Amino acid sequence: MKQDETMKVKRYDDTNVNPDFVAERKKCTFNIELLTNIIDGSSYLTETRRQAQLAVLNNESFSNLPDRYYASRDEAYAQNIRKSAAYIKLLKEDKSISRAESYFMQCLIFPNEVPPFSLHTTMFTPTFESMADEEQKKLWMPRIENYEILGTYIQTEMGHGTNVRGLETTATFDPSTDEFIIHSPTLTSIKWWPGGLGKTCNCAIVMASLITNGRNEGIHPFIVQLRDFETHEPLKGGLTIGDIGTKLGFHGMDNGFVKFDQFRIPRRNMLMKSAKVTRDGTYQKEKKLEKLKYGSMVFVRAMLVFNQAGQGLAQAVTIAARYSCVRRQSEYAPGQEEPHIIEYQAQQHILFTELAASYIFYIAGNKLRELYFTMNYDIQKGDLSDLPELHALSAGLKALTLDEAVVGIERCRLICGGHGYSAASGIPKIYTEVVAACTYEGVHPVLYLQTARYLLKVYQAALLSSSASSLPDNQSSKYIFRHLHSERPRFHFPLSFVEIVEAFERRALMCIEKASKKLDGLLATGRPHHEAWNYSACYLIRAAKAHSHVYLTSSVHEQLETVRQEDAGVYTVLGQLFELYALKSIVDHAVEFIESCGITTDQINICIERIEALLLNIRPNVLPLVDAFDFPDRLLGSALGCYDGNVYQRLYEYALNSPLNKSTVNVAYFVYYIAINIS
């Protein structure tokens, strides 16, 4: 990105800060900037992010409506399109903007929004790049890269989302014209949900069952032009396209539907890297590359851990923490001034455990992102050996972190009392965006079961081997081999960090063993595999969750070991957060830890006591710990969570701006009440 020295503005306005915040910030015991670097991934990424954010803040084309929470759906969509056009123009003009910079810019231009063109970058382009052959890339990529083609990813249908093999849309090869005919044969086969499909995108990757020479060869990707490049009208020849209507959130996004009625596309619009149909209709495929077609789902799932679970929860926590340091309520000691609500242990327990979780998801999410890019490099070159690991890890972690994050966001809203329920708090918006990610890219029971499927395979392999040497070091399931044939250690309380990681591993191994036994037991009674699998689901899901917890604790522990060499202050606070998250999880799943680690209920009680001690340790650093997330006020969009802590003034301004306050007597009240009473 072109650097502009003149645009260096002060990040935070330190004038007019609530005096309570000034006092809170003075208690800080660690170097905030270092922690920010860890959250971002490096000091370089922190600087990159800040520059990108400044560029957005200083560009008027990216400004929001006076108040985003009062926008109707039409206005929200129009605003997103206006900002998208300015953003895409900028990306086209300044080719030096890197992928990371554009990502950071996008987050701030569209705070807590998935904008209509986002499917173009997150799914359409990656799927095309991964599934098209070289000739197709040469032909299409220049127009995809310069946004002349704006694409979405069309997979889900009204009747099928999870069961991808059950999709009904067909792509039948017609050798007489060298074309595929895309068709929606039933009401339930209408494509439903794709982001940006309703009004915005002009092209799409469409997943459909390929039929040639009378044989159904299964689901394949096709690139399909949907709209005229000049007029933007839907193409003639058999397309009915529209928006699917209002949802829980995503108001600025045109999730859409499309019904294909014998719509024709050239044969070469089938993406032909791993499979192809020749001119005479012969189908050929390279079996080993078959699973590449699921690749973009793996990508987005891996990114959602830091992007939605980590960042979403961290934003809600920032808002709740700042508000808790401003809000005073209830008489703590007779005759004394009301304390800030942060002083109540009940408040601290919720707030600090969610603060800890947000750090864990952020840091583990960053590690997963790095792992994804490392492994995907080989995968794209045709070595798919790491794909099962990456798929299992991204599916389980997407599910676990988002499951925990949405509960955490809601808990943050609740501890803000009545003002948490106001849109002005910013938390309802965060919730509706993050909870969508629990559905898109795969519902969680299904994803956990995918992870469990992989774990059982690893477990079977471990039973047959006594060493882990056959598994590469980056395999998160290596502990299964390591612990299967080794003695369980005696755990000492309070647990050391190393013991914490081993406790999570032992618990996961036990859950995997139990799931395997359950499945084998049902199979032994003569049940068919699919039935035995179905009635083992509760065990299998527990195993997948426990395994995902292993990745969270072990990857953050690895990060802690690095930090230990660098800075004692940051190591201490990060260690407290790590311990708090881990101990709370142990207490929440006490039965599993007691059984797998040979620990006692008394030792669980030691964990409970230790949690209370950690709340006291964390208390002085609470504002600095959320400041370290470094969220600009514009990103949070919250009257309760602003950096300066001037909560009440902002709430009042928000209310004064309510469209209902434009008149003193509302027209509807006049027409339906006063007028009727008069007549």
Ligand SMILES: CCCCCCCCCC/C=C\CCCCCCCC(=O)SCCNC(=O)CCNC(=O)[C@H](O)C(C)(C)COP(=O)(O)OP(=O)(O)OC[C@H]1O[C@@H](n2cnc3c(N)ncnc32)[C@H](O)[C@@H]1OP(=O)(O)O
């Ligand atoms: C710093 C800068 C960085 C840049 C950051 C970018 C940030 C991006 C952030 C993004 C944020 C927001 C964007 C959001 C946009 C919204 C997008 C929404 C899009 C969608 O929702 S698209 C539709 C998604 N649909 C689904 O997810 C469907 C879910 N269903 C499944 O996945 C199915 O369960 C299924 C896995 C497909 C089952 O199919 P099937 O029955 O055929 O498969 P089996 O169970 O028999 O398994 C077969 C075999 O394949 C393996 N496998 C399954 N899935 C995958 C996979 N994804 N990858 C690899 N392998 C897979 C499975 O394990 C089996 O293997 P085996 O036979 O055991 O060897």
Ligand SMILES: Cc1cc2nc3c(=O)[nH]c(=O)nc-3n(C[C@H](O)[C@H](O)[C@H](O)COP(=O)(O)OP(=O)(O)OC[C@H]3O[C@@H](n4cnc5c(N)ncnc54)[C@H](O)[C@@H]3O)c2cc1C
């Ligand atoms: C905001 C949003 C954006 C989206 N964007 C896109 C997009 O851009 N492109 C696109 O193609 N799709 C998109 N989707 C669709 C999304 O991917 C699907 O909704 C999702 O994969 C779930 O499929 P489904 O809705 O058919 O649920 P179903 O598959 O019907 O599942 C319903 C429930 O049944 C249970 N269930 C189903 N199957 C199983 C099983 N095998 N084992 C155990 N339990 C099961 C689960 O509890 C599940 O929650 C989007 C969805 C949303 C909400």
